[in-house]
Amino acid sequence: MEVRSRNNRTTGWRATIAVAMSNYIEAGSIIAIATSLSLWQEQFGLDNLAVGLLASLSANAFGAAAGAAIGGPLCDRYGRKFIYTYDLLLYMLGVLLAVFATSYGMLLTAFILTGIAVGAGVTASWTYIAEEAPAHERAAHVGTAQLAWSIGPMIGYLLAVVVAPLDLLGSRLIFAHLFVVAAITWWVRRGLPESGLWRDKKNSQNEGPSFLGSLRGLFTKKANLTAMLFLFGVYALWNTVAGQSGIFQPRVYEAAGVTSVTEQYLLQVLMWGCTSAATYLGFMRLADRMSRRWLYCSSALLGVLAWAALIYVPPGMFTLLFFAIGWGVSMGVGAQAFYGLWTSELFATQYRASAQGVLFLAARVLVGVLSVWFPMLLAQIGLQGLGLLILGLLAAALLIGTLWTPNTQGKDLKQIERERYGTATAEDPVMTS
Secondary structure, three states: HHHHHHHHHHHHHHHHHHHHHHHHHHHHHHHHHHHOOOHHHHHHHHOOHHHHHHOOOOOHOOOOOOOHHEEEEEHHHHHHHHHHHHHHHHHHHHHHHHOOOOOHHHHHHHHHHHHHOOOHHHHHHHHHOOOOOOHHHHHHHHHHHHHHHHHHHHHHHHHHHHHHHHHHHHHHHHHOOOOHHHHHHHHHHHHHHOOHHHHHHHHHHOOOOHHHHHHHHHOOOHHHHHHHHHHHHHHHHHHHHHHHHHHHHHHHHOOOOOHHHHHHHHHHHHHHHHHHHHHHHHHHOOOOOOOHHHHHHHHHHHHHHHHHHHHHOOHHHHHHHHHHHHHHHHHHHHHHHHHHHHHOOOOOOHHHHHHHHHHHHHHHHHHHHHHHHHHHHHHHHHHHHHHHHHHHHHHHHHHHHHHOOOOOOOOOOOHHHHHHOOOHHHOOOOOOO
């Protein structure tokens, strides 16, 4: 019996790691774009608006939003495995177009396709991982996706430093490495089983909910509506800042006085290394054991302080290191990790992936709207001019997540579903202190 339990645990972690690679691919795509934007701009003679469109229609914003909007309901209808079996095929097509892009139109198409694939894949991966994880280790398993998301940029920026002498050819090679990772991940995933919770729900209802049925349930049940408002406040507001940081951070460093591209990239390697370490040592090891409210609050507050230092403190080595380490640690234990966990916990099985899709859509739309104008605003009014917007968004996410932390820790998903959708909690179905 003990051997079977150990084998099931090992199999569960293998599935978690294989599915979590969606997050490595997503983050890797964003960094591949971030480190190549200036090179593409020079190659094709693009203005700042054209660069903003590339960023906003990519995996960082509208492209991923479209994929999430489509993939979430399809994931509830046809299963989690349906999405993560086919999304990477579309992704591989997109990155190949980027590798061989010879025009702005070809490059834009590549970014849109990879974005759609990423949006569909990430919503399915967070859902699948949480549904297959043991209740007492759910944060550890969900945190694996966050860990993969942070390792992707760290490796991406390291590769960017190594291939920098190759200019645009080096950027094409970074996209090529993502193709190889996606192909290996797709092959490994083919042998994974369907989510047991989704399969049980489908068998009890004879079929999964329709595409529109999942969306209709999301917007007609009070438990779903209030959970979506809470998670929008936690994730979408925070991600509007993180999205600009992810793709435009080298330009932000330049605005802060760091003009060396190599130094910009090495700061990012440090930042994402801190994110990876904080995800493992902080979120994965602590979020199943200690107060989630205080863990979230402390990490979100650190993020606010890190950005305040970068924006308002005179630039220098201490300021830059404080930002890279502080923001890195904050991202590792903060809003995105908790969003992946809470979104899986607060929705019933038949709505879970659709909720991921709608919320991911909303978050990436906000990122996309700002991304269109961010390069121009940064050039015209500077980092201090954008400071109030950046800090306001982060502070709002800090307050919302801290005040309304859900009471779901240590409970299995079926128990949470009974509590939230049953008559006993009908009057207050979303958050408890």
